[in-house]
Amino acid sequence: MATITLKQKSRLADQFIAYVRNKQGKVIKSIELTEAEYRALGEKGSGAPPGVDKDDWESGLAFAAQVRHYGNGQRFLALGEYEELADRFEFGLPEKLRSRHLSVMKEKVSVSKATGLTLTKAAADAWPEWSKIATIVDGVLTTLET
């Protein structure tokens, strides 16, 4: 087992990114678009995003997405990080898992300014084993593995 003190993160406004990949599927170029530029891609007659070669776009080597953002290019919460949303908390999970985060509705979480977050037993028991999280008590996350 390992223990990690929880750290709160805040989601920033979504980013809009055009990715250009080589023929092996590796990203070789990322171009940040404005929201207006991204939304324009869905309008009639629109073509490639600004900065993306027409041939790359039409051949399928490039595509664009609206993506989540925690700052400095961070797309996912790391293990030990959490985010408070309107109706739930999201906890980061280790990489290479089915999901990169675990959502827990607020009614299953007790919040103490003194000690931090604690999940109810019912919520903890309901966690899938693959999450690798054993408990979250008084702001400390304990994993099932070392």
Next chain:
Amino acid sequence: MALAIAGTPTKGYATAASSVTFAHTATGDGLFVGSGGYGDPARTTSSVTFNGDSLTELWDINDTYWGNFSNAGYLMCAPDTGSSYNVVVTMSGTMDMLMAGAVGISGLASPVGSAHGTIYTDQDSASVTVVDSEADNLVIDTFVTYQPSVTVGASQTSQNEYDSPEDSGHSFGISTEPASGANTVMSWNTADAPKCIGATALIAAAGGGETYNVTDWAGFRVGDSPALYMPTLTATQDGATIDLTWTMPDD
């Protein structure tokens, strides 16, 4: 008119994404867009558009068995052709992984409501049986799983496939199979893992309805019968001369 794949299928994906956009050139009279991914249970597909026009939802599975999969199929009749246009798949929230693909179809019935049969889905299987398929249908499916790769069933053709992009562990595919009758089985080979599949039979446009310009005819009257018989017509279609002939009964 037989159903067939038209043009080249295209695809796009992104991690931590609520929307993905990619180009597609439509050449047929139908466009199918499938998507699959993994996120929160509450995630559904908000919209799928091609060149700004909305596709019609066939299925949008908000998986409750494994808790987090999405799997959707959308269809459009008479997509804009002649150029490359953008496919936009938008979810109700952020997915850890969002994958989508577009497949052009020729010979499709119209409108969308008459272009497909019953929708079949399964939230815990790599296989689904399209019970009401008929000969001349083209069955199409989308499949998503938590496995590093997938292989399409032996009798199907994989039209679009992602095997664990970004090393995410999630894979996705769209496949087709010409139906020979009822009970067309659509399946993917994958290890036991969370998975979700959706499928339906696409229906061909009815035959006939072609336009000919009649330029000559040959007919005769039999005895005193007032009926006029026309065993042959000569016509043109798209500039080519065609003889339209039918057999008269021997009486």
